[in-house]
Amino acid sequence: MPLTQQNNQEKQLLQKLRPSRIVLPVLIGLSVVGFMFWRSYRPGDLAPLAHAKLHWLLLMVAVLLARDLGYIYRIRHIAERALSWRASLDVIMLWEFASCVLPSAAGGTSVAPFILNKEGISLGKSLAYVMVTALLDNLYYVITVPLVVLLAGNALYPHEVLQGGLITTLRVAFVLSYISVSLYAGLMLYALFINPLAVKRLMVRLFSIPGLRRWRPKAYQHGNEMVWASAQLRGNGPVYWLRAALSTAFVWTARYAVIGCIIAAFVEVSASEFALIFGRNLTYKVILLIAITPGGAGIAEGAFPTFFGKFIGTPTMTNFIVLLYRIVTYYLYLVLGAIFLPRWITRVFGHKAAPDEATAALR
Structure with a gap:
């Protein structure tokens, strides 16, 4: 790759990840939650907070830690241990940060190849490893959705809030999302392993x-990336793919279980309700996929009561739980990303060799 083009790509990467980007999503998200509280608050609505179940809150923390450790293990394994544990931690924190500050449609995947490349992995292999994570993530969704639909049926959709045309629109969006993800996953499988x-x-x-x-x-660029990725991935044995698949299932299951743990900490939730909350995460995800704001800020908060309010009770408690949920799964990673980014820039560019754009990214 020409040096000028590489420098331009690095500059674009750092501009996308500059810490100042956290301001807009935080303002949007907290403004929406603040408005929801203002509209619904009644004295006494937050009484369940006094009876919070500590074991569920500890389980929530454990699930979050397990999820992040799973991500760290997965990227190190998929990268064939070319990353140290420290580098794997940095990659995941920056990947999560990118997912928080970029629109959901782009997410951290758009900058992940360059993060891996700056860790000393060739660009071809970096693209291959990111495509593997995207493929496995999509396959988890493709496999899980039919199981959840089979178990939950119509309860997967929030009929208690949405009626008529709105519920039909959500169903259509859910089906179209599933079809598009399935087709893309099938295309990636064929491209990576059969005929790129x-x-x-x-x-x-x-x-x-x-x-x-x-x-x-x-399209031409993406086609080239698939050809490069296919060349890099051929020859990996079944153990490689089994560990990658199991770690993917682990991290996504943990990711979808967080909401249930938070709700159960303040409200009595049966096993069947916990499973239904897990399932509704799949329809909730459709809203986040089409969100145009950074990390779905504002949209994620606003849509949360529609999907999970029935399990919680009062609107005020629902608003508190969505705020807690976004703190531990979104705002936390904005803060961590802003902490990890300057250290990562110093490490990969070096104190003296850091380019002007690296310094500018810290402003």
Whole structure:
């Protein structure tokens, strides 16, 4: 890669991750929660806080730690131990930070290859490892959704809040989301393990159609990335894929279990209700996937009562729980990212060799 192009990409990466980006999502999210509290608060609504179940709160912390440790293990394993444990921690913290400060559609995946590349992994392998994580994440969704639908049925959708056209719209969005994720996962499987050149040609031809030509360069680039990734991943044995798949299932199951742990800490929740809360995370995710704000800020908070309010009770308690949920799964990673980023920049660029854009990213 030409040095000028590499410097430009590094500059763009650091601009995307600059700590000042945390201000907007925090303002949006807290403003929405503040408005929700103002609209719903009644004296006495927060009485359940006095009877919080400590064991559920400790379990929530344990689940969060287990999830992050699972992510750290997974990226180190997928990267074939090219990363140290320290580097794996930095990568995950920056990846989570990027997911928080960028729109959900882009997420941390868009900058992850360059983070890995700065850790000394070639760009081809970096792209391959990120594509493996994306493929496994999508496959978890593809496999889990039918199981949850089979068990939960219509209870998967918040009929108690949404009626008529709104519930139909949510169902359609959920089905379309599942179909698109399934097709993309299938395309990635075929491209990575069977015929990457055929997929590349298909993508270029598809985006040569009038009306889609503006995305043709991106399609060409993505096709090249699939070819590179395929070349890097061939030869990995079944143990490699089994560990990668199991760690993916572990981290996503932990991720979806957090809301249930928080609700159970303040409200009596049966085993079937806990399972239903877990399932509703899948429909809740659809809203977050289409969110245009950084990390879904404001949209995640506003949609939360629709999906989980029935399990909690009063709107005020629901607002408190959504605030706690976003603190431990979103705002916490904004803070951690702002702490880890300057240290990471110093480590990978060096005190003296750091480029101007690295220094600018700290402002």
